Amino acid sequence: MKKGEVMKNNLFVIFGATGNLTYKKLLPALFQLISNKSFSGDTKIVCVGRKELTTETYVDDAINKVTEKIDWDSFRDNLLYYRMDIESISDYDSLRNFIENHCQFNNSNTVFYLATSPELLPTIAEGISTFNLAKKGDPSVRIVFEKPFGEDLASAKEYNQLLKQYFKESQIYRIDHYLGKEMIQNILVVRFSNKIFEDVWGSNGIKKITILAKESEGVIDRGSYYDRSGALRDMLQSHLMQMLSLVAMEPPESFETDDIRDKKVHVLRNLKTDFNPDNVFIGQYNGYRSERNVLPDSKTETFVYLKVAVDTERWRGVPFYFITGKHLDEKKSEIIVDFLENSHSHKQWSNESVPPNQLIIRIDPEDGITFQINTKYPGLTLDVRPTILDYCHKCQAIGNFPEAYEKLLLDIISGDSTLFPRWDEIEHSWRFIDQIKSYLKDSDPIEYNSFEELDQMIKYK
Ligand SMILES: NC(=O)c1ccc[n+]([C@@H]2O[C@H](COP(=O)([O-])OP(=O)(O)OC[C@H]3O[C@@H](n4cnc5c(N)ncnc54)[C@H](OP(=O)(O)O)[C@@H]3O)[C@@H](O)[C@H]2O)c1
Numbered sequence: 001m002k003k004g005e006v007m008k009n010n011l012f013v014i015f016g017a018t019g020n021l022t023y024k025k026l027l028p029a030l031f032q033l034i035s036n037k038s039f040s041g042d043t044k045i046v047c048v049g050r051k052e053l054t055t056e057t058y059v060d061d062a063i064n065k066v067t068e069k070i071d072w073d074s075f076r077d078n079l080l081y082y083r084m085d086i087e088s089i090s091d092y093d094s095l096r097n098f099i100e101n102h103c104q105f106n107n108s109n110t111v112f113y114l115a116t117s118p119e120l121l122p123t124i125a126e127g128i129s130t131f132n133l134a135k136k137g138d139p140s141v142r143i144v145f146e147k148p149f150g151e152d153l154a155s156a157k158e159y160n161q162l163l164k165q166y167f168k169e170s171q172i173y174r175i176d177h178y179l180g181k182e183m184i185q186n187i188l189v190v191r192f193s194n195k196i197f198e199d200v201w202g203s204n205g206i207k208k209i210t211i212l213a214k215e216s217e218g219v220i221d222r223g224s225y226y227d228r229s230g231a232l233r234d235m236l237q238s239h240l241m242q243m244l245s246l247v248a249m250e251p252p253e254s255f256e257t258d259d260i261r262d263k264k265v266h267v268l269r270n271l272k273t274d275f276n277p278d279n280v281f282i283g284q285y286n287g288y289r290s291e292r293n294v295l296p297d298s299k300t301e302t303f304v305y306l307k308v309a310v311d312t313e314r315w316r317g318v319p320f321y322f323i324t325g326k327h328l329d330e331k332k333s334e335i336i337v338d339f340l341e342n343s344h345s346h347k348q349w350s351n352e353s354v355p356p357n358q359l360i361i362r363i364d365p366e367d368g369i370t371f372q373i374n375t376k377y378p379g380l381t382l383d384v385r386p387t388i389l390d391y392c393h394k395c396q397a398i399g400n401f402p403e404a405y406e407k408l409l410l411d412i413i414s415g416d417s418t419l420f421p422r423w424d425e426i427e428h429s430w431r432f433i434d435q436i437k438s439y440l441k442d443s444d445p446i447e448y449n450s451f452e453e454l455d456q457m458i459k460y461k
Helices: 020-035 055-065 072-078 091-102 118-130 153-166 182-192 223-248 257-269 404-414 423-440 451-455
Strands: 010-015 044-049 079-083 109-114 141-146 172-175 206-214 280-285 303-310 319-325 332-339 358-364 368-376 384-392 446-448
Touching (some): 010 020, 020 055, 044 091, 072 079, 182 358, 223 332
Parallel strands (some): 010 109, 141 172, 280 446
Antiparallel strands (some): 368 384
């Protein structure tokens, strides 16, 4: 998509339009895209739900539930509510009639967005295909669904087989919203547009890499989903593995979608770990079992620590650490790259040793980069001190700072699937998660009250 281009004839059909994701992320992002003219003003959004609502009462409901600032007087013209039971195949015939009567359906960029639980995927895929709302291979029609992409490799394969019956891979967009975040996209720019990093990006320059996603909150109102999922499936299989694949991938032949995806898959295929308690352990926060919709004897992990290796020429000998969990000391998501110790020291330096360089890509809640270098302390002696170069990405934005969902929705309409995991990325990450699950199958998670307790157990060897 060219800068300034307006995408026209857009039709979004959101299944699960009375749910949390629609109110929290999709409606605000769609409003932004229309108001900043990335999407034309006549974009139609068909909000599908099972509640007895009209378009008018749906908008009233949305006004109460959406917290972002939206000009509802104009945005209401883009919205249509359609009531149906998603699980009833025959209802899709009437949905088609509704869309034909209310929207310019032919020649539109059509997106079917599944903001529902994954169990509804088979019915929706069958319904929209059987009643010709979506044709296999039609490049103007796309289906979008949210993580988790299955519960393990076997169920992910099942979903994928089913989707392949109705859609071509190029029509399928699997959302991992982390990939829409500005700083995740920045990983490739930092790596491949800076000679200083490109030349030392591997075991010749890097000592270790830590990929961290800490949350301070517990499960809040998502107990029933989380208790079935846990941190391994909820965070590691998707967000953290995706971060790793971008950090560790070989330089792609080009920045075309499949060249990037091929290199990401290469990383995921080469993940290895020696399964032992020093390299992997899980925790559960004290009080988790009393959360709403969590089983009282739940063994679901709310914390994971994992040390892995990427078994390729570039990374041999460099450990990668994953740390993720809920109810920890802070909300923070970042990638910490620790470079090797400096091999030179100078007798005139007063320090016995100087600290190694460190690069931190900050993803959440701040967006930015810090790079630690060594400089001379002001004064008459040669004292070396670590100095932080701090870049704030958000501070550089002029006007609206795009949310991840804005970027991803725009890419879907433009037909750019670079930021969406391809099936083989999902396949290899599930294969690895299944191995971890199988190793942990008889382990109880360690109960924790604070991150400090867990941090003491982590052996950064
Ligand atoms: N919420 C987030 O921030 C978030 C973030 C990342 C990924 N996701 C993923 O996004 C998906 C949706 O999450 P969510 O939090 O929005 O879930 P949710 O709040 O439970 O919403 C689910 C929606 O599906 C509708 N629905 C369920 N069965 C239906 C049926 N038979 N007919 C018609 N509508 C039906 C619900 O309608 P009712 O309102 O009538 O129940 C509701 O609108 C899940 O896969 C989740 O894992 C969510």
